[in-house]
Amino acid sequence: MRQTLSTLRKTLANGRKLSMLTCYEASFAQVMDAAGIDCLLVGDSLGMVVQGRDSTLAVTVEDIAYHTANIARGSRKAFLLADMPFGSYHESPAQAMRSAVRLMQAGAQMVKLEGGAELEGIVRQFVHAGIPVCAHVGLLPQHVHAIGGFRVQGKAQSDADRILHDAQVLEAAGAAMVLVEGVPEGLGRRIAETSHAITIGIGASVACDGQVLVMQDMLGLNASPARFVKDFTKDLPAGEGGIIERAFRQYAEEVADGRFPAAAHVYGLSGDDAAAYGGQRPATPPAA
Incomplete structure (x- = not known):
């Protein structure tokens, strides 16, 4: 049976965090299903x-x-999200709805939008139409030229306040999930701890309800990975077969019990906080 928003929330209520990976083809979707992603x-x-x-x-x-349809055919268990690509929801509400409907008809259960409070109206429109929304705040890859590259966001207090506000506005508009990318740990933690939506981190905080990585990154295929990436193939014993599935399974297990991300995979922790990190909440969460 395929996961739903309801079953994801039940998993969190039972004390287990959620694992998410990017996926683009049916064969990998099958392996991720088998590994428990x-x-x-x-x-x-x-x-x-x-x-x-x-x-x-x-x-x-x-x-x-195209890739959503492949994944929908290849998986039977995992909850399926699809990105709204650059330029597909900025022209008009009608354009945004056409784009979202196309992805839902391809097999997505939720669409993901990059942006802040300016997307409030679009989120409300989608939710009213029965389209679940994941808001994406913090580092926004679609804004790469505007922000001068893939840089950590929210280091200045004013920027942190804006990102927190973005997350709150989009959740209030109906976003059922908030993905937080590339922010200092204290800001990621604050968003996670004040949100009623499901929070997913990538370079954010272990306090988030779940984590996401790009599949190729966590399989060690990126020669210059970001700080938040861990190669889950490195420490697997050889000769046991199925190394990709075992890497996916290891990732799911480490996310589920709070071992990933460790202090080495987040930004802006002090020495004392880093020493206490790895599934244990710092005694005093750092200010955003």
């Missing part, structure tokens, strides 16, 4: 890791729809 994201990261581009900006709705 909770959520699969058809990310616009495919522009970089599948199409060989230097950003996500050239990815189209049809690209995402």
Whole structure:
């Protein structure tokens, strides 16, 4: 039976965190299902890791729809999200709805939007139409040129306040999930601890309800990985077969019990906080 928002919330209520990976083809979707990955994201990261581009900006709705349909056929258990690519929801509410409907009809159970409070109206429109929404705040890859590269966001107090406000506004508009990317740990923790939505971190905080990584990154295929990446193939014993499935399973287990992310995979912890990290909440969470 495929996961739903309801079953994901029950998993969290039972004290287990959620694992999410990007996925672009049916064969990997099958292996992720077998390994117990909770959520699969058809990310616009495919522009970089599948199409060989230097950003996500050239990815189209049809690209995402094609890969979403592949994943929907290949998986039977995991919850399936699809990215709304750059330019697919900015022109008008009608354009945004057409794009979202296309992805839902391809098999997505939720669409993900990058942006802040300016997307409040679109989120409300989607939720009213029965389209579940994941808001994406913090580092926004679709804004790479505007922010001057893939840089940690929210280091200044004013920026941290804005990102926290973005998350709160989009949750109030109806976003059932909030993905927090590339922010200092204290800000990621504050968003997670004040949100009633499901929070997913990537370079944010272990306090989030779950974590996401790009599949190719966690399999060690990126020669220059970001700080928040861990290669889950490195320490697996040889000769036992199924190394990719075992890497996925190891990732799911480490996310579930709070071992990942460790202090080495987040930004902005002090020495004392880093020493207490790894599933244990710092005695005094750092200010955002």
